[in-house]
Amino acid sequence: MRLSQSLWQTFKEVPAEAEIPSHRLMLRAGLIHKSGAGIYNLLPFGLRVVQKIERIVRDELDKAGCQEILMSMVTPGELWQESGRWDLMTEMLKFKDKKNRDLCLSPTNEETVSDIFRNIVKSYKSLPATLYQINTKFRDEIRPRFGLMRAREFIMKDAYSFHNDKESLDLVYKDLYDAYCRIFERMGLEYTVVEADGGAMASSDSQTHEFQVVAETGEDEIIYCAQTGYAANIEKAKTKRANAPALTGDAAYEDVATPGAATIEAVAKLLKIEKHHTIKALVYECISGEESKIIVAFILGDDTLNEVKLKAVTGADHVRAASESMLSLVGLVKGFIGPVGLSEKIEVLIDEAIDHEGLYVAGANKADFHTKNIKPSRDAIHAKRVDLRLACSGDLTLDEKGVVAVRRGIEVGHIFQLGNKYTKAMNVTVSDVNGKPMHPLMGCYGIGITRVAAAAVEQNNDEGGIIWPAAIAPYHVYFASIAKDEEVSKIAEGIYHELQNQGLEVVFDDRKVGPGFKFKDSDLLGLPVRIVVGDKTWKDQEKIEVVWRHNGEKLLVSREELVGTLKAGLKV
RNA sequence: CGGAGCGUAGCGCAGCUUGGUAGCGCAUCUGCUUUGGGAGCAGAGGGUCGUAGGUUCAAAUCCUAUCGCUCCGACCA
Numbered sequence A: 001m002r003l004s005q006s007l008w009q010t011f012k013e014v015p016a017e018a019e020i021p022s023h024r025l026m027l028r029a030g031l032i033h034k035s036g037a038g039i040y041n042l043l044p045f046g047l048r049v050v051q052k053i054e055r056i057v058r059d060e061l062d063k064a065g066c067q068e069i070l071m072s073m074v075t076p077g078e079l080w081q082e083s084g085r086w087d088l089m090t091e092m093l094k095f096k097d098k099k100n101r102d103l104c105l106s107p108t109n110e111e112t113v114s115d116i117f118r119n120i121v122k123s124y125k126s127l128p129a130t131l132y133q134i135n136t137k138f139r140d141e142i143r144p145r146f147g148l149m150r151a152r153e154f155i156m157k158d159a160y161s162f163h164n165d166k167e168s169l170d171l172v173y174k175d176l177y178d179a180y181c182r183i184f185e186r187m188g189l190e191y192t193v194v195e196a197d198g199g200a201m202a203s204s205d206s207q208t209h210e211f212q213v214v215a216e217t218g219e220d221e222i223i224y225c226a227q228t229g230y231a232a233n234i235e236k237a238k239t240k241r242a243n244a245p246a247l248t249g250d251a252a253y254e255d256v257a258t259p260g261a262a263t264i265e266a267v268a269k270l271l272k273i274e275k276h277h278t279i280k281a282l283v284y285e286c287i288s289g290e291e292s293k294i295i296v297a298f299i300l301g302d303d304t305l306n307e308v309k310l311k312a313v314t315g316a317d318h319v320r321a322a323s324e325s326m327l328s329l330v331g332l333v334k335g336f337i338g339p340v341g342l343s344e345k346i347e348v349l350i351d352e353a354i355d356h357e358g359l360y361v362a363g364a365n366k367a368d369f370h371t372k373n374i375k376p377s378r379d380a381i382h383a384k385r386v387d388l389r390l391a392c393s394g395d396l397t398l399d400e401k402g403v404v405a406v407r408r409g410i411e412v413g414h415i416f417q418l419g420n421k422y423t424k425a426m427n428v429t430v431s432d433v434n435g436k437p438m439h440p441l442m443g444c445y446g447i448g449i450t451r452v453a454a455a456a457v458e459q460n461n462d463e464g465g466i467i468w469p470a471a472i473a474p475y476h477v478y479f480a481s482i483a484k485d486e487e488v489s490k491i492a493e494g495i496y497h498e499l500q501n502q503g504l505e506v507v508f509d510d511r512k513v514g515p516g517f518k519f520k521d522s523d524l525l526g527l528p529v530r531i532v533v534g535d536k537t538w539k540d541q542e543k544i545e546v547v548w549r550h551n552g553e554k555l556l557v558s559r560e561e562l563v564g565t566l567k568a569g570l571k572v
Numbered sequence B: 001c002g003g004a005g006c007g008u009a010g011c012g013c014a015g016c017u018u019g020g021u022a023g024c025g026c027a028u029c030u031g032c033u034u035u036g037g038g039a040g041c042a043g044a045g046g047g048u049c050g051u052a053g054g055u056u057c058a059a060a061u062c063c064u065a066u067c068g069c070u071c072c073g074a075c076c077a
Helices: A021-028 A044-063 A077-083 A110-120 A166-186 A264-270 A307-314 A324-329 A421-425 A449-459 A486-501 A515-525 A535-541 A559-570
Strands: A032-036 A039-042 A074-076 A093-096 A102-105 A129-138 A153-163 A191-195 A208-214 A220-224 A231-233 A254-257 A279-288 A291-300 A318-321 A347-351 A360-363 A369-374 A384-386 A405-419 A441-448 A477-481 A506-509 A529-533 A544-548 A554-557
Touching: A021 A032, A021 A449, A039 A044, A044 A129, A044 A153, A044 A166, A044 A449, A074 A077, A077 A102, A077 A110, A077 A421, A110 A129, A110 A153, A110 A421, A110 A441, A153 A166, A153 A449, A166 A191, A166 A208, A166 A405, A166 A441, A191 A220, A191 A405, A208 A220, A208 A449, A279 A307, A279 A324, A279 A360, A291 A307, A307 A318, A307 A347, A405 A421, A405 A449, A421 A441, A441 A449, A477 A486, A477 A515, A486 A506, A486 A529, A486 A535, A486 A559, A506 A515, A515 A529, A529 A535, A529 A559, A535 A544, A544 A559, A554 A559
Parallel strands: A191 A231, A291 A347, A347 A384, A477 A506, A477 A529
Antiparallel strands: A032 A039, A074 A102, A093 A102, A129 A153, A153 A441, A191 A208, A208 A405, A220 A231, A220 A405, A254 A369, A279 A291, A279 A318, A360 A369, A405 A441, A529 A544, A544 A554
């Protein structure tokens, strides 16, 4: 590919809108172009990256026995009404056609694939079956951001499997898990597989894993233990607190005056105790459908509540902190809420990190008073013990064999066991061995293709620009011809053709610009290797300069050695 | 949806306080000279100052409304 005849423009200056490295660099390197909030066009080099990613995904999924299909991007609303998600999926872009029929742009495709499946598959003998597609998705995110990282329109690979029983689902789930590992390994990305929360997609107790590309700018927090290998999304992570023993004894509880001490900080200071010897009350409004109820959650004074866990425990669709007016409505005094003397009508949860036999200080349920020597097993008998605390750096794993740390990650893949949630809702049945209808079990498996491209840049860049892993780089070689001499220019032309004939993907920079300009563009675009043919090195020693982008290693090779050197380094 | 900020040439910005001929750098085009880390000189093209009202002799500038974009939060498979 000749740059002199290509549509490619790089930018020295960064568009003000771009905040994170991948977004900045992809704009500057001329890979993408923005049309609107969260809506991007892929330019030639950007598209090639996406195609490279897709090729790896297809290859591994086909090997894993999946079949590719292509589902319509526009879906009839009735399918979503059937599954009950028409009103639940708030980020779905809905519209009507000329005949006033409901339609939407697919944010995901469980409904469509179920519809296909129920119309085609009749027997248990056809199972298991796994279908996938690589297609554009549209999610009308409340806040799109970071370029391709969280765009509204994006390309996703989504796969769906159908099974007769749990064993079959487990097997295919494992196959896809392994395929995903191979996919991200082949792409040259540093990733972690973490346990995750099923969220709105599946129930919270179903098996689900996220594939997270490790990067500082990631939107997700991951709890990771180097010693034991434990890894989980912080939303899901279960850990143990380290070194925070409770006070012990048998003293009866008693109220103490704590005027104005409405925060844990103030109470601990006033009573000269550790924060983890206090119990903090958090009041939440838990909303399920039309109904909402008030729940009081107790956690240790210096812990943070994990709202995803709360949501899972209460089975609510949404949880949110209760407003002050709601507190007074149910007779709670903000800043002085505690388990003793609390109305039995209020549902109470107590975190497992609180020692049931320990002694704690908590609010006395009246202004300016706290209660000390509260022993949960004796004094908080209405409270249901559940895991609510947000894991944090320094915690121990549950088996106490390792210490965990927090990392940030970009979720590039997510696999779920859906069970029969959708096959039931959509009435998908096949005949079982006895000829009776049964609802197959489902699994679903996603990879954000365009997000992978952004994540790869996020993980691999320096001051000069992008450093593409060879497997997903738009081209293999950046060939800067900086020859002025006509003879040497001809040699460069010859080398360009030779490389192409050898199957190497070459960007031939034959533009009439200075060498510095070409080197800067080369670094910015970030192809794995740059070669340079110039008058000096060629005329003096008939050598070609080879520079590897990832480590800056520079060497001079002869024309005979060139192809071998490149192929060995690129592993192609 | 709550909070903050920004809309002036393709990109980055100045001008706005105190109303009076729309500017700078990069990019683009032409010519000449250059060529191993974003070259130099000379010249050129490109903007109804987001949009719509209003105030005024006069609005990029003041007022009102509206649209768009970005960031933080809420939210998010």
